[in-house]
Amino acid sequence: MTSETKTAGESADYEAAADSSPQAVASFDEHHHGLGHKIQHTLHQTPSLVPLIVLVLSIIAFGIMLGSKFFSPFALTLILQQVQIVGIVAAAQSIVILTAGIDLSVGAIMVLSSVVMGQFTFRYGLPVEVAVACGLLCGTICGYINGFLVAVVKLPPFIVTLGMWQIVLATNFLYSANETIRSQDIANTAPLLQLFGNKVNIGGAIFTYGVIFLVLLVLVLAYALRQTAWGRHVYAVGDDPEAAQLSGVQVKKVLISVYMLSGLICAFAGWAMIGRIGSVSPTSGQLANIESITAVVIGGISLFGGRGSILGSLFGALIVGVFTLGLRLLGADAQWTYLLIGLLIIAAVAVDQWIRKVSV
């Protein structure tokens, strides 16, 4: 039954040709040629470079066209104030999109959280600190529901957050009875609610606490995403959840933590919004979800997950702010802003697709 094998001989034949060829398969040298490749490689490494360049160019362009009217500390920091809410929400949106998800409920969570902060103070007479904490908790719970439905029930993020958007928004209107809490009342009895509206003036440059919070938030998130295991796991989950699971990442925990953090950040955005508009209004912030996705996409974060940096979405939000203010100062019709933003979105995704073609 046994027979002498010719294994060694056979495999030698089989691979004779291979043996004579160079064995340098496992060398990892880079050999790029041409400028195109170099640019592609650099962008692949630093995806927030594109929005940064666009931002700087647009500031320079408007600066040349408008002179000191635009290129002043006041005007430039005014842009920051105008984008602070969208910027904060975009930070929340970024971490969700990095996991290849999407959060359509960000704006609704923001508004509901601000309403909770206001109503808990004025309707129930709770200490304002407690009311704020409840508002932040409210946002986090909404985020947890999103995360649970996405990670455990395994529903598509688009559907989950589309549903939650409606549910949270309706809850907001039902609970608040569509009542606005007036700015003066807040200023008199609960000024903590308007905390983020406080201003710091440095030589004509005006920074609100909300703007400072936005910048700090982005820096902290950038650190967490780049320098901690959690951040690496967020990227890995967005890249390929099955691979991440097999290499030992607790995918469900990461997803739930991301949606909870997103909810919490939205609640902070709600708090900042009270500071920005002064009052607590259940009808405000309706476009926050679309505006935040716009900022994230222009910021070069891939909607397919796993690629991009949070700094990019800050730049994305600022680009929108620069175009909005610049075109308004030029006296152009506001529709030109939307037209240009639309072009930028499509261009940003085209660049993302180009970067993804890995001939790097």
Place this chain on the structure above:
Amino acid sequence: MEPVLQARSLVKRYGRVVAMDHADLELYPGEILAVIGDNGAGKSTLIKALSGAVIPDEGDILLDGKTVNFTSPIQARDAGIETVYQTLAMSPALSIADNMFMGRELRKPGIMGAWLRQLDRKKMEEIARQKLSELGLLTIQNINQAVETLSGGQRQGVAVARAATFGSKVVIMDEPTAALGVKESRRVLDLIMDVRARGLPIVLISHNMPHVFEVADRIHIHRLGRRACVIRPSDFSMSDAVAIMTGAMDPPEDLAA
């Protein structure tokens, strides 16, 4: 000699389909045990049971003589069993170093690590570079290169290096040469033998008979959900192995399980 890893009479049913029908397996220290079998023979279920991805309905798995009950791949990994999956389980957009340490990142000592949870990138990169060069993947220049920029063979190399770095007891490799060309397969086979030379026993699942006969010390032939027999590649020809695998030939009496 006591087996490092042993499966005793494992049973796994999916509805009315019996994927494992009292399957056995023994892996001895320092050997390469190839597992071959026709499609649907149940070898991947067996391997998944060993790596914790499938929980068997009946039977025992023993690691170093002690019964283990894995409910997830993470537990098997913590016990010292590393698996190189056919899909490689890597995140393409992340770097070689990131991928090697995915799920077991090192944190910096002191306040930065304990409080701010900062990763010790330098140390991870250093270890990754050292491990890759130990395995002859020496010419890596940029350990921070994204994995998607590597060729198939290079990716396989990184995956094997990851398993060899962290596997303390057993390395399981699922079809490591299936997606590779002849030349790249050659490198990966050398790599597999390097890993064995470092004392780690390997379970190798493969369809490629020449590869199996070249590197394996023993060949476990799986058929109809159970072990048909274990042969030594020096005693049988490839066509005999295929004949046993497909049922065209009865397994030798003295070797039958």
